[in-house]
Amino acid sequence: MARLPRFILPGYPQHVIQRGNNRATILHDEDDYWVLWTTLRDAAQKFRCSVHAYVLMPNHFHLLLTPEQAGGIGKLMQYTGRYYVQHANQRYGRTGTLWDGRYRATLLDPDDFLLPVSHYIERNPVRAGLVQEPAAYDWSSHGANALGIDDELVEPHAVYLALGATPQERCAAYAEASRAPADPAFLQRVRDATNKAWVLGDDVFCREVEGKLNRRTRPQPRGGDRRSDAFRRSQTERRASAGNGA
Numbered sequence: 001m002a003r004l005p006r007f008i009l010p011g012y013p014q015h016v017i018q019r020g021n022n023r024a025t026i027l028h029d030e031d032d033y034w035v036l037w038t039t040l041r042d043a044a045q046k047f048r049c050s051v052h053a054y055v056l057m058p059n060h061f062h063l064l065l066t067p068e069q070a071g072g073i074g075k076l077m078q079y080t081g082r083y084y085v086q087h088a089n090q091r092y093g094r095t096g097t098l099w100d101g102r103y104r105a106t107l108l109d110p111d112d113f114l115l116p117v118s119h120y121i122e123r124n125p126v127r128a129g130l131v132q133e134p135a136a137y138d139w140s141s142h143g144a145n146a147l148g149i150d151d152e153l154v155e156p157h158a159v160y161l162a163l164g165a166t167p168q169e170r171c172a173a174y175a176e177a178s179r180a181p182a183d184p185a186f187l188q189r190v191r192d193a194t195n196k197a198w199v200l201g202d203d204v205f206c207r208e209v210e211g212k213l214n215r216r217t218r219p220q221p222r223g224g225d226r227r228s229d230a231f232r233r234s235q236t237e238r239r240a241s242a243g244n245g246a
Contacts, residue, residue: 007107007199008070009212013052013157014107015117015194016073018081019060019100026088026098027058033139036061039083041153043076050155053118055125055140062121064114066157077103106193107209109201114159117200118145119178120190127182134178146175 007014020026027033033056044051044065049072053064067073085098108117122145125137134142143149145160148171156170164170193200199209199217206217 006074006105006197007209007213007217008067008073009107009209010067010069010072012107012209013064013066013110013114014073014105015121015190015200016063016065016077016103016105017060017194018077018103021097021100023059023100025058026060026084027056028092032088032091035087036080036084037139037153039080040076043079044153044155046079047072047075049073049076050157051141051153052114052155052157052160053121053141053145054153055121055137057124057128057130057139062124064118064121073105104194104197106190106198106200108193108199109205110157110159112202112205113200114157115174115177116186117190118160119180120182120187122146122178123182142178146171146178 027036036056040051040054040061040063043049048068049065050068051063051065053062055062065073065076067076081099081103088098089095108114118141122134122137122140122142125131125140126134131137134140135147141151141154144151144154145156148167160170160174163173190200192198196219198219199206201209201217209217
């Protein structure tokens with residue numbers, strides 16, 4: 001099956017995930033985590049991408065970031081992937097690929113999804129059973145977003161800044177929201193959109209993106225969309241043809 005082209009729009013945030021090959025461990029100890037974190041920080045600065053949330057897991061990592069230019073995310077991921085593979089191959093005496101194919105990504109509506117996806121990312125270690133709460137995990141943006149800890153990799157989005165007038169108010173509001181239990185349907189929606197390269201947003205937002213990129217942003221409903229004008233017109237024409245004996 002041909003690979004779907006990614007949605008690339010400067011100024012629009014994207015959720016990105018890169019997994020280790022066959023879900024194998026890519027981060028073995030603190031030195032590895034520091035190398036990957038530092039590489040991501042440098043790449044974000046170099047290729048003008050603002051990272052709003054992240055988590056580094058033993059066998060994969062997530063990013064929530066906004067590119068300033070069309071090729072920013074692709075260049076960041078290529079730079080990070082190559083540099084970290086060189087580090088891992090040299091340190092562990094290995095060869096060959098480290099990553100499970102190309103990275104997965106979904107463009108999303110920041111008004112409705114930026115903060116929920118940020119919480120989704122930062123709660124990954126909790127869902128994996130590594131810690132009891134996001135604050136207990138060192139390698140994520142939760143410390144910056146919820147606790148106000150300095151993190152050179154994190155740059156707040158305007159939606160985050162709107163949470164309060166001061167850093168303390170923003171952190172408190174963010175931390176409170178992060179305690180809400182995750183909706184399984186929402187988790188699945190994020191996973192599906194990211195893995196299948198569909199846009200994460202409501203109808204209005206998806207139509208906006210479709211207008212900018214001239215391509216579908218969501219999977220086509222099976223059997224035709226019976227609510228669409230095109231479907232209704234086709235049905236009307238079919239009935240008219242049948243009535244005329246065509």
